[in-house]
Amino acid sequence: MTSGLLVSRRQLLAGVVGVGAAAGLSACGLGPGPNPVGASAIAAAESARATTGKVRDFVLRAAPAQVDLGGTVVTTWAYGDSLPGTAFRATAGDRVRVAFGNELPEATSVHWHGLAIRNDMDGVPGVTTPEVAAGGSFGFDFVVPDPGTYWFHPHHGMQLDRGLYAPFIVDDPADPGDYDHEWVVVLDDWTDDVGPSPEQIYADLKAAGGSGGMGGMNGMGGMDGMGGMDGGDVTYPLYLVNGRAPNDPDVLTAKPGQRVRLRFINAGADTIFDVALAGHDLTVTHTDGYPVTPVTTSLLRIGMGERYDAVVTLADGAFPLVAQPVGKLGQAQAIVRTGSGTAPMARWRPSELDAYPLTVDALRADPGTALPAKDPDSVQDLLLSGSMGPYVWTINGRTYDDTVPLTIRQGQAGRLRIRNMSMMPHPIHLHGHTFQLGSAGGTGPRKDTVLVPAMGAVDVDFAAENPGQWMVHCHNAYHAEAGMMTRLDYVT
Numbered sequence: 001m002t003s004g005l006l007v008s009r010r011q012l013l014a015g016v017v018g019v020g021a022a023a024g025l026s027a028c029g030l031g032p033g034p035n036p037v038g039a040s041a042i043a044a045a046e047s048a049r050a051t052t053g054k055v056r057d058f059v060l061r062a063a064p065a066q067v068d069l070g071g072t073v074v075t076t077w078a079y080g081d082s083l084p085g086t087a088f089r090a091t092a093g094d095r096v097r098v099a100f101g102n103e104l105p106e107a108t109s110v111h112w113h114g115l116a117i118r119n120d121m122d123g124v125p126g127v128t129t130p131e132v133a134a135g136g137s138f139g140f141d142f143v144v145p146d147p148g149t150y151w152f153h154p155h156h157g158m159q160l161d162r163g164l165y166a167p168f169i170v171d172d173p174a175d176p177g178d179y180d181h182e183w184v185v186v187l188d189d190w191t192d193d194v195g196p197s198p199e200q201i202y203a204d205l206k207a208a209g210g211s212g213g214m215g216g217m218n219g220m221g222g223m224d225g226m227g228g229m230d231g232g233d234v235t236y237p238l239y240l241v242n243g244r245a246p247n248d249p250d251v252l253t254a255k256p257g258q259r260v261r262l263r264f265i266n267a268g269a270d271t272i273f274d275v276a277l278a279g280h281d282l283t284v285t286h287t288d289g290y291p292v293t294p295v296t297t298s299l300l301r302i303g304m305g306e307r308y309d310a311v312v313t314l315a316d317g318a319f320p321l322v323a324q325p326v327g328k329l330g331q332a333q334a335i336v337r338t339g340s341g342t343a344p345m346a347r348w349r350p351s352e353l354d355a356y357p358l359t360v361d362a363l364r365a366d367p368g369t370a371l372p373a374k375d376p377d378s379v380q381d382l383l384l385s386g387s388m389g390p391y392v393w394t395i396n397g398r399t400y401d402d403t404v405p406l407t408i409r410q411g412q413a414g415r416l417r418i419r420n421m422s423m424m425p426h427p428i429h430l431h432g433h434t435f436q437l438g439s440a441g442g443t444g445p446r447k448d449t450v451l452v453p454a455m456g457a458v459d460v461d462f463a464a465e466n467p468g469q470w471m472v473h474c475h476n477a478y479h480a481e482a483g484m485m486t487r488l489d490y491v492t
């Protein structure tokens, strides 16, 4: 009887993956899974990565800062003194070293979002990389494997909803790019030092059980008229493009007829954005770093943590580049200027916002970037659910402190069946991998963050080639903090 119970327990811990050995029967969901891979597997994976032999050294400082949001100066936390922080730039295969100093009054971490780097540099305290204490420092050192648009931010409480974010652009030596300019466009929802702090909003959501009505909370009413999508849990006083509010926006300049590559990053904590450039169509070329068959749209939906690249040929004049928070009032805006025309007023609403937004369903992987076709060795479910009262968000019915990690063995083909049982969309992010929507070898795009619609379902396949313990979580910072996280553990 005892051994029967043990077998059941092991099967439960291991999901559908068999377990070879007897050790590792941790009763605590957060403890190491059965036989977690160790440092040697992580080091071996790192030494197997193709490298250019070039080393890029960066210095990064997280510190309190005064930032001008465009007429509103706030005291917040930022990387350096700018919002967004200064972009990192490297070439695929470069070894990146980051001398990080934490001048914040509390511990922090740096997570390199979307980069499939070595596990022990992934920046998740308690799982991959030690947290960096107040006044402390840490030296990151990793090879960046894949080109594309990435970014970095803390993986620590509600810190992401302050000003701690910056782009990380990885160039493709095989693709110099057919465009005259490249603009990184970072979207954000802002409350710190204008409205309540992120920590206060989270505390209010927990205390009120999400019944709504208090400052900072969105209540249950957010609907955008497109399938009744609830936009988020938080009402923000400001929405930003490149750290600027619409009153005094970022101005991006070029000449008429020039081709521009736009690299969109949604750094918001609780806001999905629909993005349009007035008077222009956007030709979407990449998502989450990976190329797709180009598709043209006037409106593009971007969930938290997602990135999209688009090219556009610019007309003559001044055009608002608008990001509409889905299900919320307000607008983020920059200005694209190629001529001497009058800039449109702040919060002018271009007709492109009335179009139906392009979402991942319309994207096809560039054929060269599909995963090798393979039936999954391991199929595991991620059921997303939660409630506003009490304010709790779960994966497979459990909050993170009670989670049963998913498991995989190195070399296996994995499938995650993500089922959203809630009335809100959730951007689900897998660290350390870029999965393929649908099935491996199919036509779905490669991504690391996928916006799963309310009551919707998405299957993703991944190749288990990056050993370690990896977070799988909702990229709504409030949902993650309220429990909507689990792990994918490589086991032997």
Ligand SMILES: [Cu+2]
Pocket: 393, 425, 426, 427, 474, 475, 476, 479, 480, 484
């Ligand atoms: Cu969520």
